[in-house]
Amino acid sequence: MSRVFTIAAGRRSKFVVLAVWVAVIFAGFAFDLPGKFADAEENDSSSFLPGDAESTQVLDVTSRFEGGEVAPTVVVFRRADGLTTADQRTIEQTRAELSDATRQFENTTPFSEPQVSEDGTTALLINEIRGTGEGDAILDPIEEYRSLTESEDGLEVAVGGPAGLSADAITVFEGINGTLLAAAGGLVIVLLILIYRSPIFWFFPILAVGFAELATRSLGYGLTELGVTVNGQSSSILSVLVIGAGTDYALLLVSRYREELRRHEDRHEAMALALRTAGPAIFASGLTVAAALLSLTLAEVNGTAGLGPVGALGIAVAILSMLTFLPAILLVVGRRPFWPFIPHFGDTASDESRGVFRRLGDRIARRPGAVAAVSTIVLLIMAAGLVDYSNGLTQSSSFRDEVETVEAQELTAAAFPPGQSAPTQIVAPADADLRAIAAAASEVPGVEAVSPRPVDGDESQVVLNATLSDDPYSTEAYDVIGPLRDAVRSVEPEALVGGPTATEYDLREASARDTRLLIPIALAIVLLILIGLLRSIVAPLLLIATVVLSFAAAIGVSTIVFDVVFGFPGADPSLPLFGFIFLVALGVDYNIFLMTRVREETLVHGSREGTLRGLAVTGSVITAAGVVLAGTFAVLAVLPLVFLTEIGFIVAFGVLLDTFLVRSVLVPALVLKIGPKIWWPSKLAREREPERPGPA
Numbered sequence: 001m002s003r004v005f006t007i008a009a010g011r012r013s014k015f016v017v018l019a020v021w022v023a024v025i026f027a028g029f030a031f032d033l034p035g036k037f038a039d040a041e042e043n044d045s046s047s048f049l050p051g052d053a054e055s056t057q058v059l060d061v062t063s064r065f066e067g068g069e070v071a072p073t074v075v076v077f078r079r080a081d082g083l084t085t086a087d088q089r090t091i092e093q094t095r096a097e098l099s100d101a102t103r104q105f106e107n108t109t110p111f112s113e114p115q116v117s118e119d120g121t122t123a124l125l126i127n128e129i130r131g132t133g134e135g136d137a138i139l140d141p142i143e144e145y146r147s148l149t150e151s152e153d154g155l156e157v158a159v160g161g162p163a164g165l166s167a168d169a170i171t172v173f174e175g176i177n178g179t180l181l182a183a184a185g186g187l188v189i190v191l192l193i194l195i196y197r198s199p200i201f202w203f204f205p206i207l208a209v210g211f212a213e214l215a216t217r218s219l220g221y222g223l224t225e226l227g228v229t230v231n232g233q234s235s236s237i238l239s240v241l242v243i244g245a246g247t248d249y250a251l252l253l254v255s256r257y258r259e260e261l262r263r264h265e266d267r268h269e270a271m272a273l274a275l276r277t278a279g280p281a282i283f284a285s286g287l288t289v290a291a292a293l294l295s296l297t298l299a300e301v302n303g304t305a306g307l308g309p310v311g312a313l314g315i316a317v318a319i320l321s322m323l324t325f326l327p328a329i330l331l332v333v334g335r336r337p338f339w340p341f342i343p344h345f346g347d348t349a350s351d352e353s354r355g356v357f358r359r360l361g362d363r364i365a366r367r368p369g370a371v372a373a374v375s376t377i378v379l380l381i382m383a384a385g386l387v388d389y390s391n392g393l394t395q396s397s398s399f400r401d402e403v404e405t406v407e408a409q410e411l412t413a414a415a416f417p418p419g420q421s422a423p424t425q426i427v428a429p430a431d432a433d434l435r436a437i438a439a440a441a442s443e444v445p446g447v448e449a450v451s452p453r454p455v456d457g458d459e460s461q462v463v464l465n466a467t468l469s470d471d472p473y474s475t476e477a478y479d480v481i482g483p484l485r486d487a488v489r490s491v492e493p494e495a496l497v498g499g500p501t502a503t504e505y506d507l508r509e510a511s512a513r514d515t516r517l518l519i520p521i522a523l524a525i526v527l528l529i530l531i532g533l534l535r536s537i538v539a540p541l542l543l544i545a546t547v548v549l550s551f552a553a554a555i556g557v558s559t560i561v562f563d564v565v566f567g568f569p570g571a572d573p574s575l576p577l578f579g580f581i582f583l584v585a586l587g588v589d590y591n592i593f594l595m596t597r598v599r600e601e602t603l604v605h606g607s608r609e610g611t612l613r614g615l616a617v618t619g620s621v622i623t624a625a626g627v628v629l630a631g632t633f634a635v636l637a638v639l640p641l642v643f644l645t646e647i648g649f650i651v652a653f654g655v656l657l658d659t660f661l662v663r664s665v666l667v668p669a670l671v672l673k674i675g676p677k678i679w680w681p682s683k684l685a686r687e688r689e690p691e692r693p694g695p696a
Helices: 015-029 033-039 052-067 084-103 136-147 161-173 176-196 203-225 232-263 267-298 302-333 356-366 368-390 403-415 434-442 474-492 499-533 540-564 575-605 607-638 642-679
Strands: 069-079 122-130 156-160 424-429 448-453 461-468 496-498
Touching: 015 033, 015 203, 015 302, 015 424, 015 607, 033 203, 033 575, 052 461, 052 496, 052 499, 069 084, 069 136, 069 161, 084 122, 084 136, 084 499, 122 136, 122 161, 122 403, 136 156, 136 161, 156 161, 156 642, 161 176, 161 232, 161 403, 176 232, 176 403, 176 607, 203 232, 203 302, 232 267, 232 302, 232 540, 232 575, 232 607, 232 642, 267 302, 267 499, 267 575, 356 368, 356 607, 368 540, 368 642, 424 434, 424 474, 424 499, 434 448, 434 461, 434 474, 461 474, 474 496, 474 499, 499 575, 540 575, 540 642, 575 607, 607 642
Parallel strands: none
Antiparallel strands: 069 122, 069 156, 424 461, 424 496, 448 461
């Protein structure tokens, strides 16, 4: 097995490794695979649902009627004290211009006659855009409509509706990866310069990370061709995973390489030893993250399921790059890039009996039980913030910046039933009692009105439009969908309820189901990997418990911050699942790095001294890795979506919590308190602890 890890350390093989990597990257660019990966992103919420979701079935029916998926555009005109005669002329003129503009797009319909509110303050113009699978099919018409409408002289105008919302989402995701890569890359470069104290060395880990990112996107395009769903959010998270995890693995390898350069004159021998010792820990840590991500493939939400294989691929490529490309390029350039702190053969290596983390370990060792208890209480207090947790984030409140669709919805809601801009659809057999269905639906609290929807095509089914009393993208509207489905099926068992609100409702239900199913599965996977790596049962159970407690603390603190500091309306329903997967997998990463070194030292020095030496040796590099990973995830906050800001904050805070409290204090305290039994049932648990030296 050691030969596998040391392939890149050979005098000749290092050039072969570099040649293979260059060929892979060149091939990706030659076929524009990274660009095709970006083009394959799907950002329509309905495409994330499985085929058996009720709203998806309704979409299939209405798509047959309309010749494709149709999204209404709503242009709102409003004057608070009533539309004037001049306003009415403006509306008619604008309608003519908009309808004329639709002729340049094959997938749009002319705009309807104005619908004027009862109070005479608001008028709506509505048309429909048929989706073609390409973002420009919706974005281009909406941009044209908005260029033809503008507010003036007290007449407010906004373009929205489901088509407007889709266009706003597409606009947000355009260029999002470039912004993210620039911000994350810049931050990582600064941190690496500070960590290595070298103006040169940072370039090589960044180059390895860049190669990993490009290779992941090239290979990821192949996954999209196999049917894996990738959206803007999962693509952004993928970039952060590759950059953050890849940089962490580089830090851990380089740290061990520098140790060995002081002990060995031949840099090839030093790298081979570094790969033999750090390589298995890096591989196991990456395997833990990849396995946890792969559990997401069992999700009902296609966007969540798609992140599983794509994210696991990113982690696998990052590991491969850090264990092959990075060692090979470092061997080619030699010791000089470490300037001005070049590690020379014979230099004094770091002494495990000294340093900040050794002193910290000695203090913990005096009263490990008390330290563990206090640390646990602190985490439990942080977790208490969960009592304020809310999943109130909706599609219309998911943008951090103001978007025109939200403005249009607010203008509509001021004079019409809020659901007017995005009606809920009821599909029933043509021979069903439509009056009875409409009457049953109208009696459901939250339903304002029900009317037939004229459609062409399949005469075996009909569609009714239900206008909701609440904002169609609000939690109050989502709560109407369940009772509405029960009501219409009490009259017609084959009736289905769909539309934008029902789609969001089904997404939330699927997300809740995924969270309940996948968290236990991910825990079981990580636990089995830890048992195999540490050859113990007690230690893995302990590590899992600390990481879960850390996750609860991170969610608790984040809940308070989102509410009090950021003023967010709540969390996305998928946030607990994503936060758990990332924090458990990445949090266990640091514990793996710590405990594998502790086990290595325990074999020589016994459990107590092995724990202190393991903490002392790994403390600095793991802390640096934690800061880099936290900073990388924090970069998600630069993106204009609330969900990405939330996931970035939770993971960044959770990683720092793991780095500075859980891994540095709580885990060593528990290991010192339990003693050799931490390694049960391996033979280490049965060995006698060496006698402690007396106090100095």
